[in-house]
Amino acid sequence: MVGPVRLVGIDGDDTLWRCQDLFDEAEGAFCELVAPWASPAELGEALALRESANRPLFGYGIKGFTISAVEVAVDLSRGDVPARTVQAILDVGRALLEHPVEVLPDAETAVAALARTHKVVLVTKGDLVDQQRKLRLSGLGKHFAHVEIVSEKDPATYEELLVTLECPAEQFVMIGNSERSDVEPVLAIGAWAVHVPYHTTWRSELVGEPSLGHPRRRAVASLAEIPALLES
Ligand SMILES: [Mg+2]
Structure with missing residues (x-):
């Protein structure tokens, strides 16, 4: 990068x-x-x-x-x-x-590694109580410098987050499984995005044409690849 x-x-x-x-x-x-x-x-x-x-x-x-x-x-x-x-x-x-919270393979290791080298924030969308419960039961909370539970992941949401955290867009990368929520709006504000696929995608999170060739978009097969990607 x-x-x-x-x-x-x-x-x-x-x-x-x-x-x-x-x-x-x-x-x-x-x-x-x-x-x-x-x-x-x-x-x-x-x-x-x-x-x-x-x-x-x-x-x-x-x-x-x-x-x-x-x-x-x-x-x-x-x-x-x-x-x-x-x-x-x-x-x-x-x-x-x-339902019990099932942390995905490599998530704990990747987030812990990232937290040693970067300021890491959870940016998650949905019901406040449910997301707080998942975070608590995941045991991952200790790795996050900041938690942002939002009602929509659009460019304005990410811009507000970066103002709050006093970070220029070009120094921010968002990692997630959704092209619509984690990639497109982040590229739109001048930040970086890393797509990590999940085996099934909610129909509302599908986009027509992912920005596959975008210069600030990266893709990995698994979270395990992220720490090395950010070092490179
Ligand atoms: Mg997601």
């Missing part, structure tokens, strides 16, 4: 700990519960639309997912969904909120 990177941002969900596959499983459970009224394809599409429409009010996260799922069940069953099914959908959401 050209020039010294001083500040390292790291994403949480699907970068440091498992997330999306748990949502995929929850959506599968929801589809089974509501199968008498709609196909999995119909339910998936309706749920995505409803979550998106609800996002300005609910934000990202499990609670918005759960309420949206109940609304879709009521809609697609034309009000016929029984209370016990509604309760079962709520239980699916609660199970997500209570």
Whole structure:
């Protein structure tokens, strides 16, 4: 990388700990519960639309997912969904909120190594209580100089973060699994980005054309490669 990177941002969900596959499983459970009224394809599409429409009010996260799922069940069953099914959908959401936190391979080692050479900040998006719980249970908190839990990861969010932390954009690198949240907005403000793939990506985090050839974008196969990349 050209020039010294001083500040390292790291994403949480699907970068440091498992997330999306748990949502995929929850959506599968929801589809089974509501199968008498709609196909999995119909339910998936309706749920995505409803979550998106609800996002300005609910934000990202499990609670918005759960309420949206109940609304879709009521809609697609034309009000016929029984209370016990509604309760079962709520239980699916609660199970997500209570799920053990599974730190991904190499995350602890990589974050610990980075914290020895750089100021490292967690930049994660979603429900405040849930993200705080995941951070606490991950045991990774001690490595972060700063934690930023945001409701959206857009250029303005990153610019505000860099003002707060008094870091010029060219000295900041963001590491994460999402092109839309961790790469694109960071490149847009003149900072660096490192994409670390996760085996499944939430449909809302997909972008049409990733900026693969961007001069400030790097990609690694695993977090284990990051400390050496930042040294180079
Ligand atoms: Mg992520």
